[in-house]
Amino acid sequence: MASDHTRSAILAAAERLYADRGFGDVTLRDIVAEAGVNLAAVNYHFGSKDELIAELFVTRSIATNRERLRELKAAEEEGGGRAPIEVILHALVGPTLRGCLGPENQRSTAARFMIRASIESVPPIRRIKNREIDHLRKFAGAMRRALPDRSDVDIYWGLNFALAMAHHTIRESERLTKLSEGKCDLDDVEDVVARVVNVATMALTAGRSEAKAPAKVAAR
Amino acid sequence: MASDHTRSAILAAAERLYADRGFGDVTLRDIVAEAGVNLAAVNYHFGSKDELIAELFVTRSIATNRERLRELKAAEEEGGGRAPIEVILHALVGPTLRGCLGPENQRSTAARFMIRASIESVPPIRRIKNREIDHLRKFAGAMRRALPDRSDVDIYWGLNFALAMAHHTIRESERLTKLSEGKCDLDDVEDVVARVVNVATMALTAGRSEAKAPAKVAAR
DNA sequence: TTGCAATTCAAACAGTTGTATGAAACTATC
DNA sequence: GATAGTTTCATACAACTGTTTGAATTGCAA
Numbered sequence: 001m002a003s004d005h006t007r008s009a010i011l012a013a014a015e016r017l018y019a020d021r022g023f024g025d026v027t028l029r030d031i032v033a034e035a036g037v038n039l040a041a042v043n044y045h046f047g048s049k050d051e052l053i054a055e056l057f058v059t060r061s062i063a064t065n066r067e068r069l070r071e072l073k074a075a076e077e078e079g080g081g082r083a084p085i086e087v088i089l090h091a092l093v094g095p096t097l098r099g100c101l102g103p104e105n106q107r108s109t110a111a112r113f114m115i116r117a118s119i120e121s122v123p124p125i126r127r128i129k130n131r132e133i134d135h136l137r138k139f140a141g142a143m144r145r146a147l148p149d150r151s152d153v154d155i156y157w158g159l160n161f162a163l164a165m166a167h168h169t170i171r172e173s174e175r176l177t178k179l180s181e182g183k184c185d186l187d188d189v190e191d192v193v194a195r196v197v198n199v200a201t202m203a204l205t206a207g208r209s210e211a212k213a214p215a216k217v218a219a220r
Numbered sequence: 221m222a223s224d225h226t227r228s229a230i231l232a233a234a235e236r237l238y239a240d241r242g243f244g245d246v247t248l249r250d251i252v253a254e255a256g257v258n259l260a261a262v263n264y265h266f267g268s269k270d271e272l273i274a275e276l277f278v279t280r281s282i283a284t285n286r287e288r289l290r291e292l293k294a295a296e297e298e299g300g301g302r303a304p305i306e307v308i309l310h311a312l313v314g315p316t317l318r319g320c321l322g323p324e325n326q327r328s329t330a331a332r333f334m335i336r337a338s339i340e341s342v343p344p345i346r347r348i349k350n351r352e353i354d355h356l357r358k359f360a361g362a363m364r365r366a367l368p369d370r371s372d373v374d375i376y377w378g379l380n381f382a383l384a385m386a387h388h389t390i391r392e393s394e395r396l397t398k399l400s401e402g403k404c405d406l407d408d409v410e411d412v413v414a415r416v417v418n419v420a421t422m423a424l425t426a427g428r429s430e431a432k433a434p435a436k437v438a439a440r
Numbered sequence: 441t442t443g444c445a446a447t448t449c450a451a452a453c454a455g456t457t458g459t460a461t462g463a464a465a466c467t468a469t470c
Numbered sequence: 471g472a473t474a475g476t477t478t479c480a481t482a483c484a485a486c487t488g489t490t491t492g493a494a495t496t497g498c499a500a
Contacts, residue, residue: 006447024343028488038449043489045447121339123244133399140399156400161419164388165381172380179353179360180376199381202426203419226477248458258479263459265477 007045009035012109015056019112023053023122050124057117057125060099060110065135067095072142085146086201092139092159093166093200094193100170103187118171136163147204154204162200169196227265229255232329235276239332243273243342270344277337277345280319280330285355287315292362305366306421312359312379313386313416320390323407338391356383367424374424382420389416 013035017026028049032039046052071091075083100111100118117125136159143155150158169176173186186192233255237246248269252259266272291311295303320331320338337345356379363375370378389396393406406412 027486029486038447039488040449040490041447049488119341121341130395133395136399153400153403156396156404157415159399160389160392160396160404161385161416163392164384168384168388169380172383175350175353176376176380179356179379180373183373184376184380195377196381198426199419199423202422206418206422247456249456258477259458259481260460260479261477269458 006035006037006041009037010042010045010052011056014052015109015113018053018056018116019109022116023120053122054124054128056113057128060114060117061128061132064095064099064114065132068092068135069138071095072139076142076145082145083142085143085204086197088139088142088146089162089197089200089204090193093162093196096166097170097193097196098189101173101186101189101192115170115173118167143204150204158200158204161203162196165196165199226255226257226261229257230262230265230272231276234272235333236329238273238276238336239329242336243340273342274344274348276333277348280334280337281348281352284315284319284334285352288312288355289358291315292359296362296365302365303362305363305424306417308359308362308366309382309417309420309424310413313382313420314413316386317390317413317416318409321393321406321409321412335390335393338387363424370424378420378424381423382416385416385419 010031014026014031017030017034028042029039031052032041035041042049042052046055068091071094072083072088075087075091100115101107102111140155140159143159144150144152147155169186169192176184177186230251234246234251237250237254248262249259251272252261255261262269262272266275288311291314292303292308295307295311299307320335321327322331360375360379363379364370364372367375389406389412396404397406
């Protein structure tokens, strides 16, 4: 074991630079300059540039996934093994949206990094995202338990659309603000979460007998 | 004016290579080799690599946008200046989905190129996408005419969610297929379009008096 | 202090990239 | 068929990239 000082200085500097300028035009030399360490340190501590990026992304995304599962598990336990669909969807998209949106000036480096990762999609990150399927299957399972007479196809489409709305809103938040001339308030994260959950819930419950009016799961 | 042979050979080769291997690892040398022309030809005919990429993307996206507006105009004329919301949404997402999805083995080079452009998002393409706002405003206008008692905010969120579902489904089509173990059939484009339109329509009409059951706008 | 491993460092490496150059080949006009 | 303009070509350029190397330094245990 070592002092770890250099290692974490690199991680912090890299996350900051990637968050600010994107993956495209940040070189290892930029990172080591920002971190105040030697160029060779990156390869010494991480093996390669891609492994550095991967470690950054993995750290942040397991944090998000843990939060998702925590909310999901809590909801299912409270409901005796079956949670309401809107609460499940809330657990699915809430942590991601909360982690990436919010007032721009108080957005954490981690949040800005994750937005970049969502927009630019470089190879090491794509590789990790592809392993996310098992994680999503847990939500598909919970959704099936919540809506037992919905077909698998509808469940998967609903899951897909929920993620679509959350991720696209993050990716294109700037454009949506411009398009709506500021009328869509992306700083009010809980409102965004509620909108996504409401639409996804409608998508999953429409045309069924028990299609109750979707409950508001968060304050508006 | 000239024979244009070299120019179009480059365009075709570039589109093919980008579609197959992505922007990340296709160099000018790969393109000119595929096209059977000299390296300097790209800079001679297009000025720079980025301008080549931009021209490819612009060509394809104005084709999509023209198709969108054609459908929108036809629908509004038929309705005497006001089209049903589901038809407007169909005009918005139909051309994009039809241009990118469909049976993989019969997917055109252009379609595969546009999927790449949607996934990788390189600088010259991002720059063009940012100019798309005026185009989207036309749809926002039509949607406002279709739903006069909906607030602007709701209109923009509905537009955002419709695009979200369409684009995300294109971007993550492979993952959705894997996640659903093939149960979600992305080759049935009209079914995908109908699903997106239905959910977006629900999002825009829920909780209003005239919230009629969304019509099926395409065969299922 | 000595010895050994872990870490840091400057420097170079090996490869690739997009672009520029200037001569050669071509094409069409008069 | 000479001329002017366009297009092609081989080649070089200049810069940048991630990675490696081997020596210097550091930290720690015996």
